[in-house]
Amino acid sequence: MSTAAAALQLRRASAAWKALGETGPIGLASAMVIVIAVLVTIFGPLIAPSDPYLGQLSNSYIGPGPGAPLGYDGAGRDVLSRVLVGARTSMLGPFFVVVLSLAAATLLAVWSAWVGGNVDSVVSSLLNVLFAFPGILLAILATAVFGKGLQAATIALAIAYTPYAARVLRGAALRERSLLYVSALEVQGVPAWAICFRHIIPNVVPLILAQATTLFGYAMVDLAAISFLSLGVQPPFPDWGVMISENLSGAVQGFPLAALSAGLCIFAVVISFSILGQRLHENYEARR
Amino acid sequence: MSEQLLSIRGLTVRLPVERVMRTVLHDVSLDISPGESVGLVGESGSGKTMTARAVGKLLPAGARVDGEIRFAGREVRSLDGAAERSFRASVAMIFQDPRAHINPVRRIGDFMTEALRTNAGVSLDAASKSAVGLLARVGIDDGQRRLHQYPHELSGGLLQRVMIATALLTDPRLLLADEPTTALDVTTQAEVMGILEDLRAEFGLAVLFITHNLELAAAVCDRTAVMYAGQIVEIRASDLLHSDPLHPYTAALAAARPSIDRTASRLMAISGRPLSAFEAPESACAFAARCPHVQDACRRSRPSLVELDGGMTRCLRATELRGHMELVANG
Numbered sequence: 001m002s003t004a005a006a007a008l009q010l011r012r013a014s015a016a017w018k019a020l021g022e023t024g025p026i027g028l029a030s031a032m033v034i035v036i037a038v039l040v041t042i043f044g045p046l047i048a049p050s051d052p053y054l055g056q057l058s059n060s061y062i063g064p065g066p067g068a069p070l071g072y073d074g075a076g077r078d079v080l081s082r083v084l085v086g087a088r089t090s091m092l093g094p095f096f097v098v099v100l101s102l103a104a105a106t107l108l109a110v111w112s113a114w115v116g117g118n119v120d121s122v123v124s125s126l127l128n129v130l131f132a133f134p135g136i137l138l139a140i141l142a143t144a145v146f147g148k149g150l151q152a153a154t155i156a157l158a159i160a161y162t163p164y165a166a167r168v169l170r171g172a173a174l175r176e177r178s179l180l181y182v183s184a185l186e187v188q189g190v191p192a193w194a195i196c197f198r199h200i201i202p203n204v205v206p207l208i209l210a211q212a213t214t215l216f217g218y219a220m221v222d223l224a225a226i227s228f229l230s231l232g233v234q235p236p237f238p239d240w241g242v243m244i245s246e247n248l249s250g251a252v253q254g255f256p257l258a259a260l261s262a263g264l265c266i267f268a269v270v271i272s273f274s275i276l277g278q279r280l281h282e283n284y285e286a287r288r
Numbered sequence: 289m290s291e292q293l294l295s296i297r298g299l300t301v302r303l304p305v306e307r308v309m310r311t312v313l314h315d316v317s318l319d320i321s322p323g324e325s326v327g328l329v330g331e332s333g334s335g336k337t338m339t340a341r342a343v344g345k346l347l348p349a350g351a352r353v354d355g356e357i358r359f360a361g362r363e364v365r366s367l368d369g370a371a372e373r374s375f376r377a378s379v380a381m382i383f384q385d386p387r388a389h390i391n392p393v394r395r396i397g398d399f400m401t402e403a404l405r406t407n408a409g410v411s412l413d414a415a416s417k418s419a420v421g422l423l424a425r426v427g428i429d430d431g432q433r434r435l436h437q438y439p440h441e442l443s444g445g446l447l448q449r450v451m452i453a454t455a456l457l458t459d460p461r462l463l464l465a466d467e468p469t470t471a472l473d474v475t476t477q478a479e480v481m482g483i484l485e486d487l488r489a490e491f492g493l494a495v496l497f498i499t500h501n502l503e504l505a506a507a508v509c510d511r512t513a514v515m516y517a518g519q520i521v522e523i524r525a526s527d528l529l530h531s532d533p534l535h536p537y538t539a540a541l542a543a544a545r546p547s548i549d550r551t552a553s554r555l556m557a558i559s560g561r562p563l564s565a566f567e568a569p570e571s572a573c574a575f576a577a578r579c580p581h582v583q584d585a586c587r588r589s590r591p592s593l594v595e596l597d598g599g600m601t602r603c604l605r606a607t608e609l610r611g612h613m614e615l616v617a618n619g
Contacts, residue, residue, distance in 0.1 A: 116349045117349050117350065179388070180388040180389045181389050181391045181392075183383075183389070184381075184389035184390065185403075186345075187344045187345075187346060187376065187380070187381040188376060188380070188402070188403040188455075188458070189372070189377055189403050189407050189458070191373075191406060191407070194406050198402070199394070202393070203393065
């Protein structure tokens, strides 16, 4: 392979880092929180100090002490271990919601923007109808039909979130479609799929990322709410939503730490994603 | 007609503008034979670019097209699949603003080789090599380095040369050049025109050269077609366009051009304002309102494009006015 060809294959991977750097100190702090949350998701069960399922009722609602920095929950289980292990479902659920809904939204948006005309009208109308269903209602319906659990709720939320992302992305794709470089590629005979996947989608990636971070926060709150209603992740698995639900009585009785630690985890992750998403979106719009 | 490379017959294009279909091209007929260069001149909005976009299958969605466009004997509008890809390879297009026509976040090399790699299955290595070769032909010697650069790192003139080299990569037979030099300064313009001329001779390329510069078209093209209000009003061998125009509009344009060997206190102008294609009357000559030779007959029916002494003209009085028009325009 010639040097020309070899160098052409080097893509600029630094673009993502640059976009992150432009979000400022608060954006970077949010990114840090997210990175920590992701690490906990991956390594949580390995670093948990004790068994998250093994409880001693004599420890019920005992506050922080040696060996248990966050104390014990109502069943006498170590709260820190439960929070660390619970990250699995609490983080992965929203992750799949975001991946599924953004994949569907991107394909729909680029397709309808490319073809235009009647297809665009029909897709837009369908999305508008979908807007009428609140995500959490759709998820509750799905658990009623397909049984309790994370899977049904995740898919239902992914469908409910698709129109939000698709509407924003369609606008960006339409703008990109009308740019002259697209005509230049068309006239060279580059097929439509290649123009869409190699040019239009990469050029709206910043917006896709911004949408991903915003939606992640919403999905996390909604999934936690569904688990809280005991329709999602089932006890004894320590999903953060489940933990809040389980320890609500303790919080009322004056032992808030067990419910609060799970709640604070959700709060920190959601706020971080929200700030980061907003910054990324603002920077994308500012560049237009 | 089979020897024609491109043959446009009675091309009429209507575009939806706020739910009303507006005519942008009316009854355009034009032939280009292999290796020939044809100029297409006219004012802004006269339909030059629309003609090229119709040939290049780039009309916006919802456009209504009548008439036929044949390339190498085949109807262009019905091509699809493999036939369309081979048509795309045979008909290349370059544009007025090269900077707007390249994805700004991709390297020059990506842009140049994409069509070859995707459609012809040429390896990146081979495609890069032919790209460097063609860059050298358009006067860019350090092509290897240019392939790694981004569009913003190149000047407008360089970028237009890159566009030309890219257009030639698929070995086309027809080049649609849509005002390729309008956005460039005059010296660069001359260079780019020189390159186009050399390449045309070298590759036996037919060129449809669109410009609003009558002089430039006449200087570089074998024949020149003049457009007014979405219609072709005259097609003439370029060397006869100024000395022996067939249509009053061409004559008026020629008279209006300033000359360096004449001193004039005022520049000549054509009275009235140019019409858009959709404003052109259905049953009158489009130029009637501004024509110094207008008669009642001109306002009653739209003249058709007729042959006259090797050229074509869309004027009722063409025969009687011939040779007398510049006098009137100057008077």
